[in-house]
Amino acid sequence: MPQKKLRYGFIGAGGIAGAHMRNLARRDDVEMVAMADVAEPSMQRHGEQFGIKGRYADWNEMLAAEDLDAVSVCTPNKLHEAPTIDALNAGCHVLCEKPLAHSAAAGERMVATAREASRKLCIAFQYRFNPRTQFLRRAFEDGALGNILYARVRALRRRGIPNWGVFGRKELQGGGPLIDIGVHVLEMAHYAMGSPEPVSAAADTFTYIGDKPSEEIESAWKGWDYKTYTVEDLAVGRIRFANGAVAHVEAAFAAHIDKDDWNFELFGDKGGASWNPPRIFTDEHGHMMDKSPGWLPNTAFDGMFTRKMMSFVDHCLYDKPTIAPGEDGLAVQRMLDGLYRSAESGGAEVNIRAD
Numbered sequence: 136m137p138q139k140k141l142r143y144g145f146i147g148a149g150g151i152a153g154a155h156m157r158n159l160a161r162r163d164d165v166e167m168v169a170m171a172d173v174a175e176p177s178m179q180r181h182g183e184q185f186g187i188k189g190r191y192a193d194w195n196e197m198l199a200a201e202d203l204d205a206v207s208v209c210t211p212n213k214l215h216e217a218p219t220i221d222a223l224n225a226g227c228h229v230l231c232e233k234p235l236a237h238s239a240a241a242g243e244r245m246v247a248t249a250r251e252a253s254r255k256l257c258i259a260f261q262y263r264f265n266p267r268t269q270f271l272r273r274a275f276e277d278g279a280l281g282n283i284l285y286a287r288v289r290a291l292r293r294r295g296i297p298n299w300g301v302f303g304r305k306e307l308q309g310g311g312p313l314i315d316i317g318v319h320v321l322e323m324a325h326y327a328m329g330s331p332e333p334v335s336a337a338a339d340t341f342t343y344i345g346d347k348p349s350e351e352i353e354s355a356w357k358g359w360d361y362k363t364y365t366v367e368d369l370a371v372g373r374i375r376f377a378n379g380a381v382a383h384v385e386a387a388f389a390a391h392i393d394k395d396d397w398n399f400e401l402f403g404d405k406g407g408a409s410w411n412p413p414r415i416f417t418d419e420h421g422h423m424m425d426k427s428p429g430w431l432p433n434t435a436f437d438g439m440f441t442r443k444m445m446s447f448v449d450h451c452l453y454d455k456p457t458i459a460p461g462e463d464g465l466a467v468q469r470m471l472d473g474l475y476r477s478a479e480s481g482g483a484e485v486n487i488r489a490d
């Protein structure tokens with residue numbers, strides 16, 4: 136009997152959709168059938184490169200016409216909810232790009248729809264597929280760190296305001312560096328600390344560079360659209376978890392710092408850990424010990440991205456377990472949502488418990 140192929144579609148065919156396509160093209164058991172995007176040039180480029188024939192301006196037309204098994208949702212953040220819900224209701228499994236949504240309420244509706252429709256919803260968090268993150272999660276599960284007391288989370292760029300896409304537009308993205316890049320480091324720290332339930336958040340945000348012309352200072356991504364820039368340059372926040380742990384989060388597109396910083400550190404009562412470099416700090420043999428793995432598989436971006444895509448296909452076709460369920464995306468969304476709500480109300484602590 137011929138192998139069943141996963142009939143696959145894409146909603147949003149821009150930059151990151153291309154990375155999904157490049158990886159899915161490796162699989163004999165995936166047939167890339169169609170894509171929907173409001174911009175014809177992206178569809179044409181990707182259609183020719185990957186031999187994807189179906190091209191639609193409206194994702195609902197694609198869902199009605201193509202009898203798809205699964206889709207990747209790769210639209211701007213504000214447009215994650217509607218296509219995800221439409222695709223789930225059309226019978227598709229969904230891999231939604233990060234962040235899950237632009238708000239926790241939207242994320243809740245997405246997760247609820249997946250349950251009601253009995254379809255799989257995964258969040259495209261590739262960083263938890265990074266061997267460093269797997270190493271730290273395993274160390275936590277083995278008890279090497281004890282109880283996590285504190286996590287220090289940083290996604291800081293000295294000057295890295297995107298000069299493409301709509302990353303500076305709050306109404307389309309839901310926020311700036313916190314929701315765009317902070318989400319990556321926050322999700323892997325949360326995963327490595329055993330996914331505790333977040334209960335409250337407090338934050339402050341600052342805008343002081345992105346809303347001004349970029350021309351005067353040399354930097355790699357000059358020319359961002361400062362006139363439509365309505366997001367923060369820097370966010371600093373604190374999250375409390377039901378088990379008593381606390382996380383401090385810093386995220387910036389632009390900050391006056393020495394260099395970019397992409398890392399998290401865990402402080403446990405038995406041991407500590409850092410992601411970059413991947414290390415564990417403990418007391419053993421009468422000494423304070425620093426331990427690091429002797430070998431790790433490919434930790435580069437491509438490696439973890441490929442693992443994320445392969446895992447989703449295996450989850451859909453062969454029912455293999457996923458480490459990136461929509462529920463984990465929702466937990467992170469609650470944190471992001473609470474941090475932004477707090478910042479909007481002057482920095483007071485807000486409740487982010489699930490109802």
Ligand SMILES: NC(=O)c1ccc[n+]([C@@H]2O[C@H](COP(=O)([O-])OP(=O)(O)OC[C@H]3O[C@@H](n4cnc5c(N)ncnc54)[C@H](O)[C@@H]3O)[C@@H](O)[C@H]2O)c1
Pocket residue numbers: 146147148149150151152171172173174177192194209210211212214232233234259261300301315
């Ligand atoms: N996992 C990662 O590392 C990663 C990296 C980059 C982006 N992303 C996420 O992927 C999403 C897209 O980012 P991108 O960098 O690909 O942006 P992009 O601007 O390159 O692509 C977005 C695409 O969505 C299309 N679009 C807009 N409105 C639409 C609509 N109504 N219907 C159909 N298509 C529509 C645009 O025309 C565009 O082609 C964002 O949520 C972003 O956070 C994830």
